[in-house]
Amino acid sequence: MRIRQRLIINWVIVILLTALIIGSTSIFITYRALQKNHLSELDNITKSIRITTDATIDISVQNYLRAISESNLDMVRYYYQKYQDNLLTETEAKQKVADVLLSHRIGKIGYNFVYNISQAPQHVICEIHPKVPNLDVAQYDFGQTAFALKNGYFEYEWQNPDEPAMSKKAMYVSYFEPWDWLVASSSYKQEFSYLINQQELKRKMSTITVGMKGYIFILDLAGNLILHPNLENKNVFNYQDDTGFYFIREIIKQKTGIVHYRWMDQGEPFFSEKIASLTYVPEMGWIVVASTYASDVFKPVLSLSYAIALTTAFILFLGIIAIIFLVNSLTKPLIKITDNSKKLAEGSDSEYFQEEILNRDDEVGDLARAFDVMIHKVALREINLKRAEQLLREANATLEDNVRKRTEQLELANQEIHSLNCQLRADNVRMTAELHVTKRLQEMLLPATEELAKLSNQLAIACFIQPAAEVGGDYYDILEYDGHIKIGIGDVTGHGLESSVVMLMLQTCVRTLLTCGINSSIQFLSILNRTIYGNLKRINSDKSLTLILLDYQSDGMLTISGQHEEVLVVRANGNVERIDTFNLGFFVGIEPDIAHFIDDFSVQLESGDGIILYTDGLTEAFNPKNQQYGLDRLQEIVSQLWVKDVEHIKQAIIDDLYRHLSGKTLMDDVTLLVLKRR
Template identity: 35%
Template structure:
């Protein structure tokens, strides 16, 4: 009761209760009206900003297309002329066609062609000046394939020699290679021209004869000139808005500001990243897009976004600029909300002062009304205090005001109901305590059962871990040992296998037979216990058949398949195994079975790639693969060799999700090929592990290196042949 009295003494008076809610309601109504008006204005600003961003980005896209369309037309003309023999790269005395193209377009820096024989002809503008006299580039048999620069007259005729450059092979240039690889017209990446410092990119197109044989490639060097930056600056992008264009890599191509977009690095000029712009609005917008999408390459369609910079909302429009010629840029506009909201904020301030004036007048009128109403109610309040003190038999007898009298009667009824409620509440409390005790006992029993289950689960986990460890050790035990490989005459062999989990699904083996040496490599789908068991089955079946039958691998490959197929149907339907076998006999190597490409490495380091897709079929998918099995011979001279691998090598990923790749594998092979097989294996595995770094190994990694030596070693102990 004392706490109830204390709580009662803290209640506000009726006078305040009548004034404050009325004032608050009025303030809320006025505030909500003003806020909704503000939101409506802000929504209108949002629509206006959206329309402005769409219009501006479309204008920028149209302007860029205007700049970048003519190079393709010129390339098409040059390609047709080269295909028809109208451009003579061998006896280049005139380059009028290239000269007209450079003169017609102020942002075309150079126009040129190169052919498959290594000859090259083009016209270039020496500096970023459309009125500067152009020059001619020539590289052919007459120039001994060095790059000669000549003056030319107004008709494109060659004049005096200006400079003799270094050897120049157009076939090795990025513009030539990219056109050949794509087989169609394409754009290269944007780079900063060394002489002008302007963003430059190359459009190239391959040229074919009537029999679809490659003749050469024609290309145009294009600069995004200062006129385009001025076009961006002249766009009405609010008062402080910015527009910029960047590549998917984040390289800044152009912007509406006059900030330098290149940086000097030694003797090279490179373009800056948009995230490194000196303009804070461009820099922070690029950071926001990168944080929002993780990578600029994920921006595949037009986006309208907004973010906060310095506690101010920024409207952003992103429009991808893509075509089927390899061009992939992003057009970005950013406009601060403050460019549109100045008038809205002024209206909000006016609304605020009007609300304050209305609130003052309402408070004064509320005080007068509250005093008139509160007098009779205060009498009822004293009677309520007696009831609050516990005197529930208190009778309230108040007259004068009908509503107050009704309120007194309600208090009397409430007192009787409170007495009844207190009695019922006591009974409920007793019942609830009994239920709590019962429930506590049930929870304790359930907790004991859970503890027992947890202990059993820990024991099961320990047992499973031990079983997997035994399976992994078993896999390692049946792999060829280094001392076994060293005993094989005429061949230097080294192998490696690392599993992604406790048990792997990769397979390799080297089997010494009466007729020669059998080398196998394979990969079971997936990894883990089932894949590891299937790998052991395959290894056992191959060794058993090789021991029982000295026939060529192509003969018993189908028998291996039948064993695998029957066991797969029992174990895990859907599992299969790719397998290639190399049978070395009489100084000749026979390859059969379907797996990854086989790399044949010659003594001088040249690599030949052998596709195995037509030499077999995945084992375990069908019961008979006889019709699919074929074999090809591979001759190995002294110093030649073979490199076998599983997809875990070339598909190894680093933290940036970049694959190791076949090209990098071949580079490592060529670099270390003059060393022994085990040194080659160690170098390649070390390079793969360096590429992976701290990232977890996602797939089994297997590598086999085989080299034919000049003469077999006479110091090796005798070999037990199967």
């Protein structure tokens, strides 16, 4: 076999093997990565569902036990008052309490009881208990926890004498100081499954998608489908795939983990392999299954295989052509040199041989001519080197002059840079002054203490505003004109100088319309929107804002209009009502006419009732763990502290906000108004 043929065959084999190895390795790595990713996705989905379920259960249990414990505390206060009024002896009053507490059950096996903590922490005695009366629980962690907490909710492990094993219990305690009692309500957590909103859980789970065609389904331990895209409310305990595998029984048996089976959905012509990730919700007796088709993994791999095969074939074709061309370019000069060598061996001298090569128009001739050219280039290079030495000497002679000129150029550039720095500092000073003036204007337009004092016979008012930047885009105002009190709060998009200018426009519009006697909510907001919209178009600004306006009458009637955050109406007893303002207006400054979006809502405030107004910079503040402050937290602290004065309530909310931030900087403007009717 000739060298030419050997080279072609060897190169083809090398290219083919390389393409096969690279393609196979790519397919294998891709398949394993996609498979791992799908299993991880399924596991994350089931973990997410489990976390959602646990959170729902914890909140429901805590609220339920709190209500029972606080009701029991009211009953204890009632009998204590009987004792104080000499209608009962102290022993009789305590016995009445024991009779009531022991007569009530929480769920099937939960109960009420009382700890006497007069000797705590050394002794925490079960003074009233249906199963272990007079037991000293100071030796147990939960006993010390209850004593330390006094009021609140916690969970612990417990085993009564008639129970086979430890189980998780939930307890809420309320402290009654006159008798040094902790009034407790407790039961095992699995007792509270009826508190869970099953429909809400099912709705949340039904929105989750898995892969391209996968889905979530839920079944109980009897094989009844609680949630399924196509088979809900069916019993599938005896379902099997086309191999005879009872996969539903296996799912119920495992409860958690991974199960593989074959399934054919409606409209599908054949069975396909599925992968299912399981999680068990013992409080509901549910098994939540996140399932996806194995084809979700194989389809990308199959597409990659086709692409690699086509690429390999194309590379092989190009490689063969390139190899043939390369081999020819290597062998032809050798053949011609061999022929010339034979001629030389037949008697030709080297001069003839050299002359023959130089005159040939082929690769060998090119090689000979290349050597000839190389010799000429070497001679030319020597000449160029001598010339370069001469130029170097001349350059050395003029180097000092060039350095001097360059130094002068650098000095001129440095002077120009210094001049620009001076101008930049001046611009910074000017902009700082402008921002200071704008901030001062904002502060001057806020309601003054004297203005609020004139309203104190009707409303107790506390206000707080904190811009995130030098100047902010939050707005609030409290104006009184002709017997009407107008309260406004809004939030301009973004913050900074432009947002603050929009806020100043807004304050001016509100005061002007109030002074002109515009009383209609629709007319008031419509005119205000057209004014702001026109000004924003004139200054070519894309800003907009949310805004609500509240009209307060001396008889306690409060009328709300406009779209902003939810308004919290707080009753004198601390109960909080949320008013959603979404359907009461529209963003200001986006459309020229928003009259058809505007509506109003009225609520009666009695003595001691009030409202909480705020911007989203408060409720959407994130701490270092990326958790929002949230409206629920705000509602809870307001409810607990409503008996206090408005300044105390306002400061408590702000202090709680900064505890939540844990040192993190505010990312948005924060505004808070606390108003309470006298």
